[in-house]
Amino acid sequence: MSTLLRPIAFIVALLVLWQVAVSRHPDQLLPGPWAVVKGIGELLQHGLLLKYVVASLFRVTWGFALAAVLAIPLGLTLGWYQRGEMAVYPLVQIFRPISPLAWIPLAILWFGVGDFAAIFLIFVGCFFPLILTAMSAVRNVPAVYINVGRNFGMSKGEFVYRVLYPAVTPQLIVGSRITMGIAWLVVVAAEMIAVNSGLGFLIIDARNAGNRYDLVIAGMVIIGTIGLLLDLGMRSLERVKSFRWSYSEE
Amino acid sequence: MSLATETLSKLRLEHVSMVFGRDGKTVPVLDDLNLQVADGEFIAVVGPSGCGKSTLLNLTGGFLSPTNGSITIDGQPVHGPDPRRILVFQERGVFPWLTVEGNIGFGLSKLSRAERRERIAHYVQMVRLQGFEHTYPSDLSGGMKQRLQVARALAVNPDILYLDEPFGALDSVTRLIMRGELLRIWQAERRTIILVTHDIDEAVQLADRVVVLSSRPAKIENILTIDIAHPRYISSRRYLELRDELLSKIGLAFTV
Secondary structure (H helix, E strand, C coil): CHHHHHHHHHHHHHHHHHHHHHHHCCCCCCCCHHHHHHHHHHHHHCCHHHHHHHHHHHHHHHHHHHHHHHHHHHHHHHHHCHHHHHHHHHHHHHHCCCCHHHHHHHHHHHHCCCHHHHHHHHHHHHHHHHHHHHHHHHHCCCHHHHHHHHHCCCCHHHHHHHHHHHHHHHHHHHHHHHHHHHHHHHHHHHHHHCCCCCHHHHHHHHHHCCCCHHHHHHHHHHHHHHHHHHHHHHHHHHCCHHHCCCCCCC | CCHHHHHHEEEEEEEEEEEEEECCEEEEEEEEEEEEEECCCEEEEECCCCCCHHHHHHHHCCCCCCCEEEEEECCEECCCCECCEEEECCCCCCCCCCCHHHHHHHHHCCCCHHHHHHHHHHHHHHCCCCCCCCCCHHHCCHHHHHHHHHHHHHHCCCCEEEEECCCCCCCHHHHHHHHHHHHHHHHHHCCEEEEECCCHHHHHHHCCEEEEECCCCECEEEEEECCCCCCCCCCCHHHHHHHHHHHHHHHHHHHC
16 A cells, blocks of 8 residues: 555655745746646546547557557568568668657648547557567567477467467567557647647647646646556556566566 | 288378478488377387477378478378377466466366366366466466466377477476376377386386487487386386396487
């Protein structure tokens, strides 16, 4: 319990300090924590909070899922056939360091302003990390598992399903968790430019529509909280017993 | 060797050579091996480390193809791995994502549910892992993992069991226990066993015949028949004689 108590106490202390500092300088534009809480209440009242959270999660889900469905099988296949990986690897490494935000002009050019553009940006942000994860996951499968699989006489499909897939799963989960974090970063930025709903839009709209910094910070708090929950969700996958092993422990 | 014993042999190696290509250079590993193993026989292979003992197992197991010569089992040439002959690895051989039960049942997917459950229960008992059926390998000791690997191999009813230094990574006490277990299992199931080991006592205590390989490129230096009935007492005269003989042969092998 004390593991939860300590961070909570620390957060409360910071909030108190923040409130005290703001009430001592009332002429500042920066709102205090209480104003932020009221801002969140206002968003809830207007039904905007739920709507924007759902909009952002919708884009993240689609962008991430599309990237995963394409990048993971492709990466596993390329990683298995070493020559494929050698052919593709340099190109992936060139694309990977390009910030997904650099794709915004092209996204709008191809998909116009709207969900598709935002989903495309998240897709781009997730695709390259996931394909690299999948390629290295296959490469790191110990040869002994592959040999055992071959020894017991299985079809190709069985081999993939019963040996290769479970052997790469722990690494894929770790890679997916990190990539999910990227997706959540990208959606906020994408929504500031490419759409007019979602938490990113909330932040930019609150500023533009009359410097409502209480709503700006409210948006940030919600983004942080949901990011934390996403990460916790992915982490709980890592604790599943049949995923929890790793090669180094063996 | 008479014609009768030739036709009876389970595994035959004829003029088997293996050459690896590495960085454009060729490395001869095995040089003209000839060996016949009878059905149900327990063969131990010893030799200096790096001499190609594991390569020999990988060849007979079908994981590699010989550069020259032929390997036949029951008169059929070996093409690739086959569930009728299972290789047990030194370590890491069990699947960490499956429980004890899942590992033993790994090769049994073609059986009916009831048959599979029965077979698993039988081999859990044989390798004395009762009570650990639902345990994952990360919670097992090294010796238990190796027993599990042997059980998974035996569960598919192989004719031949290849053991690649299966107890090499275990501490010496556990190794002694495992030796007893393996002998017990072999006596109960009578499979043909080829055991690669660097442990002289392991070879003399378990095997019907011990094949001594020379250093690389390995030739068969000697084949020693261990003519003592089981159980073999480590301090009996004949045992010590044979052990010394084997040691001196390996000593020779090391100096070649």
